[in-house]
Every structure is written in structure tokens, then in C-alpha cells.
Amino acid sequence: MTERHVQCSTCGVLRPEGESRNIPTLAGEPYVDGYYCSAHAGAALDAARAHLAALDFEDDTRDDMMPLVSFHALVRARGLMSETLDPPAPGVGMERVRNEALALLDLLRHTRLPIVEPSALCSGCYRPVPASQVRVIPWFNDDLADFVTTFRCGDCVADSLADTRARLTAGGPREVGRLAEFFHRHAITIHEHRRGDPPEAVRPLLELTLEHLVRGTLKLQLGETVPLNDVLSAAAPAPPPAPSPEPAAEPPLAAAEPRPAPSLWQRIRRAFGRAGD
Ligand SMILES: [Zn+2]
Ligand SMILES: [Zn+2]
Secondary structure, eight states: OOOOEEOOOOOOEEEEOOOOOEEEEEEESSOOOOOHHHHHHHHHHHHHHHHHHHSSSSOOTTHHHHHHHHHHHHHHTTTTGGGOOOOOSSHHHHHHHHHHHHHHHHHHHTOOOOOOEEEEEOOOOOOOEEEOOOOEEEEEETTEEEEEEEOTTTHHHHHHHHHHHHHHHOOHHHHOOOOOOHHHHHTOOHHHTTTOOOOOHHHHHHHHHHHHHHSSSSSSOOOOTSSSHHHHHHHOOOOOOOOOOOOOOSGGGGGGOOOOOOOOOHHHHHHOOOOOO
16 A cells, blocks of 8 residues: 655645654644654744743743643653653753753654554545545545545645536536535535525535635544544544534634634744744
8 A cells, every 4th residue: 555645734745654754733722743744844843842942831821831731741642751861851840841841852853753643545546644634525426426425635635626616516406405415414504505595595605615625724524434533532632623614604604713812822833934724
């Protein structure tokens, strides 16, 4: 089988796992596995180091212990222990814990953390990718004459979604209904379809939903077809938070939840020119 391919969080390029790095990356409060190509791993390490170095344990208005604790839990679960540091990190209390984290980050410039999550196979190019990176999309199956769930890697998703859009554009009321039912099975209910509005009213909502899938602002879960969610939560204690599918189709899809104020990490990432991911 083809070697697993991993998509870099910075440049979006898929590369063989052997050319990819797992660098602890802050996602909100906790540190999680972050995947990068060799060219961008250094910047990810620098960003983690800058964040950990700037944590303020004296400020009671902020909980800066949580990210530090999650960092240690993550790298420990991947096999990197602070007890193995030689010489031991200096300092006492939380300062020592921080210095241990910084020393472990320095080790990561020469040491690889494993990528432990399960794989999912892209049905376009047949390369396995980490399950958290696979894109779940509707695909028209001619034998079934219906839209079915299929998986695509980051390289294949755009072309495949273009095919699905073309199928919707060329299709009639039946295709409109089948695609609306596909999204309903993925917990995205298009109210206008459920209450029996004509296909002309439902079609633009489906096109909008597909547009959100293309842009990645909407992500379908791997779901019942592959019982990976349990495996994922067992294997990866802190998977990146996936945006929950919008329950209704009232556009715009992104208007549901108020955005929290930017975290320290988000501000740091902006300072590094890494806003948006
Ligand atoms: Zn890259
Ligand atoms: Zn692919």
C-alpha cells in the first residue's frame, strides 16, 4: 500500500509521512498534534517556544497553566518524558515545568514524535491520510443513482467536489432531493427541503453548502460509515476541535456562534503571520 501522506498545516501540501513532522500546536487552550512539512516544522517549533516562554503564571486573570500541562501530557503520550532530560531543567515550581517544556521542544528539533491517529483512505488517489485530515464529501454513485459518503485527501477534494457540483447543476429535482437527504444524514438539515419547498428554492442552498465544504468552513464528520470517532478519541487525547455541522441551512452558515475574544495564542500567531488556522 502507498505510504501514508500527511498534509502540512502551513502550506497545505501533502507529503509522505516520512517527510512530515508532528509538532505540538496550540488549538485554543490545549496543545494537540500538529502536522508540518520539513520546511515549516521549524517555524511551528519557534511558535510553540514563543508561546510557552510568554506564559504568565503570576497573572490570576489568565489560566496559563492549562496549555503548559496539556503540552506535557501530549508529548508524554507520544513517548517524550521530561524525566529523561539530561541535565535536568533548572528552576522550581511552574518555572521548572516551563523550562522542561522548552528543553523538550529543543529536543524536537532532532527527534520525531510519532503520528498515532488512525488512517482513512482517499477514494480518489488511494493514499491513506490521517483520519483527522480526510475530507468527507458527497459523491454521486451512478449504480445507486444517489449521493454517497466518500473520503478525499486535501489534493483530491477540490476536483471531486467540482464533480459533485456539476452533477447537481446538471441534475433535476431528483438530484436536488437526494443531495438534500445526503446532508440530512450528516446532521445538516435543509429546512426548505424538509418542508417541501420546490427544488428551485432548495438548489441554491445546496450550492451554498457545497461551497462551504470546498472552502473547509464546513466539515462533515467521518460518522457512522466508519466508527473512527471512538478510536480517535482513545488514540488522541486532544484532537483538534472540528467545527460542528450547522444544524440549519439558513445562510450564512458561519453566523451561529459568537466568536470568543482572541486568545493569547491567536494573538501570537497573528504576530507570526499565521492568522486563520
Ligand atoms: Zn509546509
Ligand atoms: Zn487523494
